[in-house]
Amino acid sequence: MSTEHDTPLLIVDDDPVFSRVLARALTRRGYHVATASSADEALEVARRHQPVLATIDLKMEGRSGLTLIPELKALLPELNMLVLTGYASISTAVEAIKLGATNYLPKPADADQVLAALQQSSPDAELSVTDSPMSVNRLEWEHIQKVLGEYEGNVSATARALGMHRRTLQRKLAKRPVRQ
Amino acid sequence: MSTEHDTPLLIVDDDPVFSRVLARALTRRGYHVATASSADEALEVARRHQPVLATIDLKMEGRSGLTLIPELKALLPELNMLVLTGYASISTAVEAIKLGATNYLPKPADADQVLAALQQSSPDAELSVTDSPMSVNRLEWEHIQKVLGEYEGNVSATARALGMHRRTLQRKLAKRPVRQ
DNA sequence: CAGTGGTGCGACAATTTGTCTCAGATCGGG
DNA sequence: CCCGATCTGAGACAAATTGTCGCACCACTG
Numbered sequence: 168m169s170t171e172h173d174t175p176l177l178i179v180d181d182d183p184v185f186s187r188v189l190a191r192a193l194t195r196r197g198y199h200v201a202t203a204s205s206a207d208e209a210l211e212v213a214r215r216h217q218p219v220l221a222t223i224d225l226k227m228e229g230r231s232g233l234t235l236i237p238e239l240k241a242l243l244p245e246l247n248m249l250v251l252t253g254y255a256s257i258s259t260a261v262e263a264i265k266l267g268a269t270n271y272l273p274k275p276a277d278a279d280q281v282l283a284a285l286q287q288s289s290p291d292a293e294l295s296v297t298d299s300p301m302s303v304n305r306l307e308w309e310h311i312q313k314v315l316g317e318y319e320g321n322v323s324a325t326a327r328a329l330g331m332h333r334r335t336l337q338r339k340l341a342k343r344p345v346r347q
Numbered sequence: 348m349s350t351e352h353d354t355p356l357l358i359v360d361d362d363p364v365f366s367r368v369l370a371r372a373l374t375r376r377g378y379h380v381a382t383a384s385s386a387d388e389a390l391e392v393a394r395r396h397q398p399v400l401a402t403i404d405l406k407m408e409g410r411s412g413l414t415l416i417p418e419l420k421a422l423l424p425e426l427n428m429l430v431l432t433g434y435a436s437i438s439t440a441v442e443a444i445k446l447g448a449t450n451y452l453p454k455p456a457d458a459d460q461v462l463a464a465l466q467q468s469s470p471d472a473e474l475s476v477t478d479s480p481m482s483v484n485r486l487e488w489e490h491i492q493k494v495l496g497e498y499e500g501n502v503s504a505t506a507r508a509l510g511m512h513r514r515t516l517q518r519k520l521a522k523r524p525v526r527q
Numbered sequence: 528c529a530g531t532g533g534t535g536c537g538a539c540a541a542t543t544t545g546t547c548t549c550a551g552a553t554c555g556g557g
Numbered sequence: 558c559c560c561g562a563t564c565t566g567a568g569a570c571a572a573a574t575t576g577t578c579g580c581a582c583c584a585c586t587g
Contacts, residue, residue: 234472264444265470302510330482
């Protein structure tokens with residue numbers, strides 16, 4: 168476990184909240200974390216920081232994270248890149264891997280899942296024994312909260328975006344095991 | 348268009364209807380088509396047929412098509428493999444590409460899409476990123492597939508890990524993934 | 528051979544969703 | 558000030574999904 172101590176890691180994400188939370192969690196686990204909030208900033212920071220691991224968001228202002236992958240790869244051929252996105256799709260997953268990403272996860276994902284995905288870099292994939300995956304309900308809850316935030320709390324719009332009935336979303340939000 | 352004339356192509360799928368329809372469509376377009384309905388048969392046929400292109404179904408009787416990918420690759424290093432499945436998920440897509448598949452398409456897909464996916468050689472970083480978040484159901488499907496993969500397809504263990512009833516998981520798996 | 532743990536699937540009750548419907552609130556014009 | 562559009566919470570009831578239990582049937586192992 169001491170092998171990853173101070174391993175330089177780069178987080179590329181334009182959502183400051185997500186970025187900060189993940190950075191904190193990874194720092195606590197002993198990584199040397201840097202963050203960037205755009206593709207261009209990522210290249211800049213990468214030059215200085217020389218990361219060994221990176222997480223890359225796809226949907227960002229300006230260039231998409233997809234174009235960033237080959238650029239980072241050119242800069243740091245050894246870099247282990249995990250694509251992490253709230254707008255996941257099979258087609259971008261396929262492209263990301265072909266472009267050289269080592270893994271691809273839909274958000275929400277917690278720090279442990281991120282690390283497991285980064286570690287699982289070898290193509291043959293020794294199955295990591297993730298102690299306990301997120302329950303379906305928790306995953307759903309976090310996703311709902313995130314999207315709800317993106318729509319500034321508009322329940323109707325969120326329900327439409329999530330492809331669920333407004334009444335259902337309403338009910339799910341009503342039995343909140345959570346505050347604010 | 349004459350370049351693909353008589354190009355040997357292998358279809359691996361255990362659904363005879365799908366297999367026959369696709370074979371006919373591709374034959375009409377000038378390919379020299381062979382079919383196989385299991386992983387083992389695929390290896391056998393591949394030896395004789397020496398395909399340049401192949402489509403591989405994931406969910407088949409016996410071994411999954413996923414294990415077939417590296418085997419075919421070992422047999423025919425130049426083989427261009429397209430994974431084609433009715434139970435598409437990001438996690439199997441990532442796995443398939445890492446194992447050497449050149450592309451991945453959810454069924455249903457018509458012959459033209461299949462050919463386009465097989466022909467498309469270089470990755471495209473300009474691919475547009477979806478602008479709507481995943482639906483709750485789709486996210487659930489992706490998560491289930493990922494965990495299921497981590498437990499090597501063990502339904503009971505996956506259900507336990509996800510805190511859901513085996514019967515329920517079973518039923519969810521029987522359904523196709525929701526689009527969009 | 529018995530024991531353990533996996534899988535598929537039928538059946539029926541318990542719960543959750545979908546659908547429809549109202550009755551406010553709010554907001555930005557015209 | 559009223560209009561139309563849109564958002565909201567909530568009741569009611571049907572439709573669909575899930576929880577539960579049970580059973581048969583492997584495969585593996587001591």
